[in-house]
């Protein structure tokens with residue numbers, strides 16, 4: 001797998017609570033890649049937490065930072081990047097994501113809701129009805145997540161290690177298809 005990827009970055013996309021960070025941290029050492037989290041980089045650049053950025057500067061300012069960080073990190077290779085759930089919203093971001101392999105961790109909304117219960121770090125979930133909010137975000141975003149190169153459907157019993165194995169299996173399928181076409 002490593003030799004086929006040739007240092008090409010992996011970008012994990014998907015809703016908040018889909019496990020991108022945990023899975024990216026498992027995948028990186030397996031591929032001898034470096035793990036990065038776009039949200040943590042945004043916080044470093046801004047010198048503020050994500051809730052602070054949303055509260056003080058608004059979502060649009062956060063999205064600008066997100067694009068800036070992505071544009072800079074895509075210049076590097078050998079990265080597994082856990083992205084923020086909304087990274088797929090900006091068309092310009094796709095021009096960066098498409099340099100690598102884009103993997104969608106597809107988790108049912110009920111599972112997301114369970115995982116995110118009590119979370120205070122996601123400003124978009126500060127809503128009187130977080131379940132309805134999650135559903136509406138997923139409705140708006142599903143067609144964009146579907147543009148990923150690879151989709152991994154996550155079941156309620158799947159461990160992060162199993163999901164990481166599933167990601168590698170799906171990537172190896174598309175790499176094989178690609179090799180067979182050429």
Ligand code: S3P
Pocket residue numbers: 014015016017020039050083084085086087121122123124
């Ligand atoms: C967001 C997801 C968050 C973070 C921000 C906005 C979104 O990242 O980028 O709160 O729009 O879905 P995670 O997906 O890592 O929670």
